Amino acid sequence: MINTLIGEECNFFHVPSEGLSGGIVVLWKHKMADFNVLEASSQMVVGDLKVANKDTWRIATKYGSKDVYIRRNLWERLEQHMSKEIPMIIGGDFNCLLSKEEKKGGRNFMFSLGPKEMKSFISCNDLHEVTSIGPKYTWCNNKKGAERILEKLDRCIVNATAFNSSHQLLVRYLARIASDHNPILLNLLEFNPTIRKDIRF
Template sequence: MKILCWNCRGLGNPRTVRFLQLLLKKEVPTMVFLVETKLDARAMERIRCKLGLQRCFTVDRVGLSGGLALLWVGEIQLQIKSFSRGHVDSIILSESGVASWCFTGFYGNPIASLRSDSWELLRRLQDQMHLPWLCAGDFNEILYAHEKSGMAARSQRQMDGFRQVLSDCDLADLGFEGAAFTWCNGRAGDGMIRERLDRCVVNERWLNSFPMARVYHLGGTSSDHLPILLDLEGVKAQMAHRPKYRKLYRFEAMWLREEDCEGIITREWHQDSNLSGVELVSGKLRAVASQLQAWNW
């Protein structure tokens, strides 16, 4: 099973629809979650027919912006639980009709001052969650400073708010393979900004159910966002024989606020070693980095 998520920035452009058609032909996803369709239900139904998918649930645009759509193939048994301008919550049923797991297509408020409303929405969804849970889409926020490139650094308060809601909801980022960023403002030179705004987060029960799941950042987009593809069985990685993406280690300033951080550094730095000189220092740095990464997770 594959799930495609994409902030398409409007499906009124025939070029965007053609790109989506080609993408679906190549990747053959079972479910598709689209953000910023800028369409109403009637127009989205015409797009569904062009895409060749059998089912569609639409959240209409408001004015000339917004709009969400969840599309899926006929073999999937899916029930819509709730929806809003920022989410579509659904249950995937087994062949016997029993609830198996939940999928939430999510769109974080693009206005920074209102993003806390999106985080409260996630908390309300979590309060009702008793199944394996996958939440994916455009969160309009980053978790760490290295997920942004260009111009001023992201507000620490904004990142802390995102990290806190994931912690409160027992959700963890699934990681990814591919390009480091999913959004670009399209400018050149010093004016270029790139960020990782699109992602998949899951609770432990979902990860235990799908331990081979992999997320891919796809290219060639007609939008300022890259599509992301979640392969629940990791087949794409197995066929391509590509190594798993490994994030570069970066020390996060927020760690200094936690008492455990100093203890980890002190303990690892004073471990006995048979090395000396430069090898001793580099070995201790690697050990500290490894322990901090594990602690952070």
């Protein structure tokens, strides 16, 4: 099925979905890059992306559990792959909010255990959110009126090595089409020479 959709230009690695939810697919063009998977689970795929004649970047594509205790394992496993030597990008559906400004509608935001653990993970590992443009909220329950809920569940964060690299990082939140989430497009722009590369989550 995936081979039919992506053609022969790309290789892929996937974690199967559980019923109608979950599942992660990582794609890369085999003529341009090689992706070495370091660890995979229902919440993440972590690997080193080696772009031809370029640096290696550590990429973590994630689908965080809604359960705070299951999600705690995600933070613990991601910490095992942190490195000050390699630029690292963590992107995808975090299934967690960090502030009341990241939610509109529904119950009021509470700075509970889940947000506290996520904020601690970001702070302790010196991670930084990439500047973004596009919609403020990245998920919608697709309801109308008073029942409509909007949240920022999807984001892209990088370690200090990536943040301080020679690349200009910019996230674009694209339009929702067939999903209740907005796709993320991360642009990596080199200052000199100007070369554009995209990593999609």
